[in-house]
Amino acid sequence: MPERINVNGVLGPPEAAAVSPLDRGFLYGDSVYETIRTYGGRPFLLRQHLDRLRRSAGRLDIPYDRAPVDIEREILRTLVDAGSPETAIRVVLTRGPGPIGYDPETCGPPTVVVYARPCPEIPAAWLREGVDVAVVQVRRNSPSALDPAIKSSNLLNNFLAWQEARRLGAYEPVLLNAGEHLTEGATSNVFVVRSERLLTPTLEEGLLEGITRGAVLDLARHDGIETAEEALTADDLRRADEAFLTSTLKGVLPIRRCDGWPIRHGRPGAITRRILALFEEFAQAETKTGSAPGSILR
Ligand code: PDD
Numbered sequence: 001m002p003e004r005i006n007v008n009g010v011l012g013p014p015e016a017a018a019v020s021p022l023d024r025g026f027l028y029g030d031s032v033y034e035t036i037r038t039y040g041g042r043p044f045l046l047r048q049h050l051d052r053l054r055r056s057a058g059r060l061d062i063p064y065d066r067a068p069v070d071i072e073r074e075i076l077r078t079l080v081d082a083g084s085p086e087t088a089i090r091v092v093l094t095r096g097p098g099p100i101g102y103d104p105e106t107c108g109p110p111t112v113v114v115y116a117r118p119c120p121e122i123p124a125a126w127l128r129e130g131v132d133v134a135v136v137q138v139r140r141n142s143p144s145a146l147d148p149a150i151k152s153s154n155l156l157n158n159f160l161a162w163q164e165a166r167r168l169g170a171y172e173p174v175l176l177n178a179g180e181h182l183t184e185g186a187t188s189n190v191f192v193v194r195s196e197r198l199l200t201p202t203l204e205e206g207l208l209e210g211i212t213r214g215a216v217l218d219l220a221r222h223d224g225i226e227t228a229e230e231a232l233t234a235d236d237l238r239r240a241d242e243a244f245l246t247s248t249l250k251g252v253l254p255i256r257r258c259d260g261w262p263i264r265h266g267r268p269g270a271i272t273r274r275i276l277a278l279f280e281e282f283a284q285a286e287t288k289t290g291s292a293p294g295s296i297l298r
Contacts, residue, residue: 045211
Protein backbone atom coordinates (compact mmCIF):
# COMPACT_ATOMS: atom_id res chain seq x y z
CA MET A 1 0.00 0.00 0.00
CA PRO A 2 1.85 3.12 -1.10
CA GLU A 3 2.58 6.05 1.15
CA ARG A 4 2.84 9.35 -0.65
CA ILE A 5 4.20 12.72 0.43
CA ASN A 6 3.49 15.98 -1.33
CA VAL A 7 5.76 18.94 -0.52
CA ASN A 8 4.56 22.22 -2.05
CA GLY A 9 2.91 20.32 -4.89
CA VAL A 10 5.80 17.91 -5.55
CA LEU A 11 4.35 14.44 -5.05
CA GLY A 12 6.39 11.27 -4.56
CA PRO A 13 7.38 8.46 -2.20
CA PRO A 14 8.42 9.38 1.38
CA GLU A 15 12.12 8.76 0.58
CA ALA A 16 12.04 11.55 -2.00
CA ALA A 17 10.32 14.16 0.20
CA ALA A 18 12.42 17.01 1.61
CA VAL A 19 11.83 20.13 3.69
CA SER A 20 14.58 22.66 4.50
CA PRO A 21 16.31 22.29 7.92
CA LEU A 22 15.78 26.06 8.20
CA ASP A 23 12.00 25.62 7.95
CA ARG A 24 10.38 27.13 11.04
CA GLY A 25 8.20 24.05 11.31
CA PHE A 26 11.37 22.04 11.97
CA LEU A 27 13.18 24.68 14.06
CA TYR A 28 10.33 25.85 16.31
CA GLY A 29 7.31 23.61 15.69
CA ASP A 30 6.02 26.80 14.03
CA SER A 31 3.30 25.08 12.06
CA VAL A 32 -0.30 23.86 12.15
CA TYR A 33 -1.81 20.61 10.95
CA GLU A 34 -4.90 18.52 10.37
CA THR A 35 -5.52 14.79 10.31
CA ILE A 36 -8.23 13.79 7.86
CA ARG A 37 -9.46 10.33 6.93
CA THR A 38 -11.51 8.79 4.17
CA TYR A 39 -14.57 6.58 4.38
CA GLY A 40 -15.30 4.68 1.18
CA GLY A 41 -12.28 6.43 -0.34
CA ARG A 42 -13.73 9.92 0.12
CA PRO A 43 -12.44 12.52 2.59
CA PHE A 44 -14.71 12.88 5.62
CA LEU A 45 -15.70 16.42 6.73
CA LEU A 46 -12.92 17.95 4.61
CA ARG A 47 -14.52 21.41 4.74
CA GLN A 48 -14.49 21.44 8.55
CA HIS A 49 -10.83 20.34 8.62
CA LEU A 50 -9.79 23.03 6.12
CA ASP A 51 -11.70 25.66 8.08
CA ARG A 52 -9.97 24.62 11.31
CA LEU A 53 -6.55 24.61 9.58
CA ARG A 54 -7.21 28.17 8.42
CA ARG A 55 -8.34 29.20 11.93
CA SER A 56 -5.26 27.61 13.56
CA ALA A 57 -2.97 29.34 11.06
CA GLY A 58 -4.79 32.62 11.71
CA ARG A 59 -4.22 32.37 15.47
CA LEU A 60 -0.47 32.13 14.82
CA ASP A 61 -0.39 34.63 11.92
CA ILE A 62 0.82 31.93 9.54
CA PRO A 63 -0.31 33.34 6.17
CA TYR A 64 -2.58 30.55 4.87
CA ASP A 65 -3.34 32.53 1.71
CA ARG A 66 0.35 32.83 0.86
CA ALA A 67 0.74 29.03 0.64
CA PRO A 68 2.44 28.24 -2.67
CA VAL A 69 -0.23 25.70 -3.64
CA ASP A 70 -4.00 25.25 -3.28
CA ILE A 71 -4.13 23.11 -0.14
CA GLU A 72 -7.47 21.44 -0.89
CA ARG A 73 -6.42 20.50 -4.38
CA GLU A 74 -3.12 19.02 -3.16
CA ILE A 75 -4.95 16.97 -0.52
CA LEU A 76 -7.24 15.48 -3.17
CA ARG A 77 -4.39 14.92 -5.62
CA THR A 78 -2.31 13.10 -2.98
CA LEU A 79 -5.30 11.02 -1.95
CA VAL A 80 -5.96 9.84 -5.49
CA ASP A 81 -2.27 9.13 -6.03
CA ALA A 82 -2.01 7.05 -2.82
CA GLY A 83 -4.86 4.85 -4.01
CA SER A 84 -5.41 3.09 -0.64
CA PRO A 85 -8.88 1.75 0.15
CA GLU A 86 -8.96 4.06 3.18
CA THR A 87 -6.41 6.82 3.64
CA ALA A 88 -5.21 8.88 6.58
CA ILE A 89 -3.98 12.31 5.51
CA ARG A 90 -1.81 14.61 7.56
CA VAL A 91 -1.62 18.10 6.15
CA VAL A 92 0.99 20.41 7.65
CA LEU A 93 1.29 24.13 7.01
CA THR A 94 4.48 25.74 8.33
CA ARG A 95 5.56 29.38 8.37
CA GLY A 96 8.31 28.34 5.93
CA PRO A 97 12.10 28.67 5.90
CA GLY A 98 14.02 31.67 7.20
CA PRO A 99 17.07 32.77 9.19
CA ILE A 100 17.43 31.82 12.87
CA GLY A 101 15.45 34.26 15.01
CA TYR A 102 11.78 34.82 15.64
CA ASP A 103 11.07 37.65 13.17
CA PRO A 104 8.32 36.29 10.88
CA GLU A 105 8.95 39.00 8.28
CA THR A 106 12.16 37.34 7.17
CA CYS A 107 10.74 33.90 6.42
CA GLY A 108 8.37 32.16 4.06
CA PRO A 109 6.57 31.45 1.90
CA PRO A 110 4.74 28.81 3.93
CA THR A 111 5.49 25.14 3.33
CA VAL A 112 2.62 22.74 2.64
CA VAL A 113 3.16 19.03 3.28
CA VAL A 114 0.47 16.42 2.60
CA TYR A 115 1.25 12.91 3.82
CA ALA A 116 -1.06 10.07 2.75
CA ARG A 117 -0.86 6.62 4.32
CA PRO A 118 -3.25 3.69 4.72
CA CYS A 119 -5.71 4.45 7.50
CA PRO A 120 -4.64 2.63 10.69
CA GLU A 121 -7.32 0.12 11.63
CA ILE A 122 -8.89 0.08 15.06
CA PRO A 123 -8.86 -3.56 16.28
CA ALA A 124 -12.39 -4.97 16.61
CA ALA A 125 -11.61 -6.00 20.21
CA TRP A 126 -11.02 -2.35 21.19
CA LEU A 127 -14.43 -1.40 19.84
CA ARG A 128 -16.05 -4.36 21.58
CA GLU A 129 -14.28 -4.05 24.93
CA GLY A 130 -12.81 -0.55 25.06
CA VAL A 131 -9.33 0.76 25.82
CA ASP A 132 -7.62 1.80 29.05
CA VAL A 133 -6.87 5.43 29.84
CA ALA A 134 -4.91 7.11 32.64
CA VAL A 135 -5.34 10.58 34.09
CA VAL A 136 -1.72 11.77 33.94
CA GLN A 137 0.35 14.30 35.90
CA VAL A 138 1.33 16.27 32.77
CA ARG A 139 -1.13 19.17 32.51
CA ARG A 140 -2.76 20.45 29.33
CA ASN A 141 -1.32 23.77 28.20
CA SER A 142 -3.15 26.79 29.55
CA PRO A 143 -5.17 28.62 26.87
CA SER A 144 -3.15 31.69 27.89
CA ALA A 145 0.07 29.91 26.82
CA LEU A 146 -0.05 27.82 23.60
CA ASP A 147 -3.82 27.53 23.37
CA PRO A 148 -4.90 23.88 22.87
CA ALA A 149 -7.62 25.22 20.55
CA ILE A 150 -4.84 25.83 18.01
CA LYS A 151 -4.01 22.55 16.25
CA SER A 152 -0.29 23.28 16.21
CA SER A 153 2.45 20.79 15.42
CA ASN A 154 4.20 21.87 18.62
CA LEU A 155 3.22 18.59 20.28
CA LEU A 156 5.83 17.90 22.98
CA ASN A 157 3.34 18.42 25.80
CA ASN A 158 1.03 15.81 24.23
CA PHE A 159 4.01 13.51 23.76
CA LEU A 160 5.03 13.80 27.43
CA ALA A 161 1.47 12.91 28.45
CA TRP A 162 1.42 9.97 26.04
CA GLN A 163 4.75 8.71 27.40
CA GLU A 164 3.42 8.87 30.97
CA ALA A 165 0.32 6.91 29.95
CA ARG A 166 2.43 4.23 28.32
CA ARG A 167 4.51 3.90 31.50
CA LEU A 168 1.22 3.37 33.36
CA GLY A 169 0.15 0.71 30.86
CA ALA A 170 -2.65 2.86 29.40
CA TYR A 171 -3.46 3.40 25.75
CA GLU A 172 -4.32 7.11 25.98
CA PRO A 173 -3.59 9.76 28.62
CA VAL A 174 -6.34 12.09 29.81
CA LEU A 175 -4.98 15.51 30.74
CA LEU A 176 -6.25 17.85 33.46
CA ASN A 177 -5.84 21.61 33.35
CA ALA A 178 -4.29 23.72 36.13
CA GLY A 179 -7.73 23.85 37.81
CA GLU A 180 -7.83 20.01 38.05
CA HIS A 181 -10.61 19.71 35.47
CA LEU A 182 -10.62 17.22 32.61
CA THR A 183 -9.60 18.60 29.23
CA GLU A 184 -8.90 15.90 26.62
CA GLY A 185 -6.62 13.05 25.57
CA ALA A 186 -3.23 13.44 23.86
CA THR A 187 -4.90 12.93 20.46
CA SER A 188 -8.59 12.74 21.32
CA ASN A 189 -11.56 14.31 23.09
CA VAL A 190 -13.22 12.60 26.03
CA PHE A 191 -16.90 11.96 26.87
CA VAL A 192 -18.58 10.47 29.93
CA VAL A 193 -22.11 9.22 30.46
CA ARG A 194 -23.67 9.82 33.87
CA SER A 195 -27.32 9.10 34.66
CA GLU A 196 -28.08 8.78 30.91
CA ARG A 197 -26.60 12.24 30.17
CA LEU A 198 -23.71 12.57 27.72
CA LEU A 199 -21.11 14.97 29.11
CA THR A 200 -17.89 16.43 27.73
CA PRO A 201 -15.60 19.23 29.00
CA THR A 202 -16.45 22.75 27.80
CA LEU A 203 -14.07 24.41 25.35
CA GLU A 204 -13.25 26.98 28.06
CA GLU A 205 -11.34 24.27 29.97
CA GLY A 206 -8.65 24.45 27.25
CA LEU A 207 -8.92 21.78 24.57
CA LEU A 208 -9.18 21.23 20.86
CA GLU A 209 -12.65 21.62 19.39
CA GLY A 210 -12.59 18.17 17.84
CA ILE A 211 -14.53 17.67 14.64
CA THR A 212 -15.57 14.19 15.79
CA ARG A 213 -16.60 15.73 19.15
CA GLY A 214 -18.85 18.21 17.32
CA ALA A 215 -20.40 15.49 15.16
CA VAL A 216 -21.05 13.27 18.20
CA LEU A 217 -22.73 16.11 20.13
CA ASP A 218 -24.98 16.86 17.13
CA LEU A 219 -25.83 13.20 16.51
CA ALA A 220 -26.64 12.61 20.17
CA ARG A 221 -28.89 15.69 20.39
CA HIS A 222 -30.77 14.69 17.24
CA ASP A 223 -31.24 11.25 18.68
CA GLY A 224 -32.82 12.67 21.82
CA ILE A 225 -29.86 11.92 24.12
CA GLU A 226 -29.39 14.67 26.69
CA THR A 227 -25.95 16.28 26.28
CA ALA A 228 -24.02 18.94 28.17
CA GLU A 229 -20.62 20.60 27.96
CA GLU A 230 -19.50 21.20 31.53
CA ALA A 231 -16.60 21.12 33.98
CA LEU A 232 -15.67 17.52 34.86
CA THR A 233 -13.13 16.02 37.25
CA ALA A 234 -10.98 12.90 37.16
CA ASP A 235 -13.46 11.23 39.53
CA ASP A 236 -16.31 11.98 37.11
CA LEU A 237 -14.44 9.89 34.58
CA ARG A 238 -13.40 7.11 36.98
CA ARG A 239 -16.96 6.77 38.30
CA ALA A 240 -18.72 7.28 34.96
CA ASP A 241 -21.47 4.90 33.87
CA GLU A 242 -19.86 4.93 30.43
CA ALA A 243 -17.00 6.80 28.76
CA PHE A 244 -15.41 7.05 25.33
CA LEU A 245 -12.79 8.90 23.30
CA THR A 246 -13.34 10.58 19.93
CA SER A 247 -10.95 11.54 17.14
CA THR A 248 -10.64 11.39 13.40
CA LEU A 249 -8.51 8.25 13.49
CA LYS A 250 -10.10 6.61 16.55
CA GLY A 251 -13.69 7.44 15.62
CA VAL A 252 -15.74 6.67 18.73
CA LEU A 253 -13.64 4.45 20.99
CA PRO A 254 -15.10 3.07 24.24
CA ILE A 255 -13.08 3.39 27.46
CA ARG A 256 -12.82 0.17 29.46
CA ARG A 257 -10.85 1.36 32.49
CA CYS A 258 -9.60 4.65 33.87
CA ASP A 259 -6.61 4.45 36.24
CA GLY A 260 -7.46 0.78 36.64
CA TRP A 261 -11.13 1.47 37.64
CA PRO A 262 -13.48 -0.47 35.40
CA ILE A 263 -16.06 1.74 33.69
CA ARG A 264 -19.45 0.02 33.88
CA HIS A 265 -18.01 -3.42 34.69
CA GLY A 266 -15.53 -2.91 31.83
CA ARG A 267 -18.04 -3.22 28.99
CA PRO A 268 -19.23 -0.42 26.64
CA GLY A 269 -22.72 0.68 27.66
CA ALA A 270 -25.89 1.30 25.68
CA ILE A 271 -25.34 5.01 24.99
CA THR A 272 -21.76 4.43 23.83
CA ARG A 273 -22.93 1.64 21.51
CA ARG A 274 -25.72 3.85 20.18
CA ILE A 275 -23.28 6.74 19.49
CA LEU A 276 -20.88 4.31 17.78
CA ALA A 277 -23.65 3.12 15.45
CA LEU A 278 -24.92 6.66 14.73
CA PHE A 279 -21.41 7.88 13.98
CA GLU A 280 -20.62 5.01 11.63
CA GLU A 281 -23.89 5.59 9.78
CA PHE A 282 -23.19 9.34 9.54
CA ALA A 283 -19.63 8.79 8.22
CA GLN A 284 -20.89 6.42 5.53
CA ALA A 285 -23.75 8.76 4.53
CA GLU A 286 -21.51 11.86 4.44
CA THR A 287 -18.96 10.26 2.14
CA LYS A 288 -21.30 8.32 -0.13
CA THR A 289 -21.92 9.92 -3.49
CA GLY A 290 -21.88 6.84 -5.67
CA SER A 291 -18.97 8.06 -7.81
CA ALA A 292 -15.44 6.69 -8.15
CA PRO A 293 -12.79 8.06 -5.74
CA GLY A 294 -10.92 9.69 -8.65
CA SER A 295 -13.90 11.94 -9.33
CA ILE A 296 -13.15 14.00 -6.21
CA LEU A 297 -10.60 15.79 -8.43
CA ARG A 298 -12.45 18.53 -10.19
N1 PDD B 1 -5.83 14.35 16.71
N2 PDD B 1 -7.64 16.61 20.86
C1 PDD B 1 -6.38 16.53 20.40
C2 PDD B 1 -5.27 17.05 21.25
C3 PDD B 1 -6.13 15.98 19.13
O1 PDD B 1 -4.87 15.90 18.66
C4 PDD B 1 -7.22 15.47 18.37
C5 PDD B 1 -7.04 14.88 17.00
C6 PDD B 1 -8.52 15.57 18.89
C7 PDD B 1 -9.73 15.09 18.12
O2 PDD B 1 -10.02 15.96 17.05
P1 PDD B 1 -10.75 15.46 15.71
O3 PDD B 1 -11.99 14.79 16.13
O4 PDD B 1 -10.99 16.73 14.97
O5 PDD B 1 -9.80 14.52 14.99
C8 PDD B 1 -8.69 16.15 20.13
C9 PDD B 1 -5.53 13.89 15.38
C10 PDD B 1 -6.36 12.75 14.95
C11 PDD B 1 -4.05 13.64 15.30
O6 PDD B 1 -3.33 14.13 16.17
O7 PDD B 1 -3.61 13.01 14.35
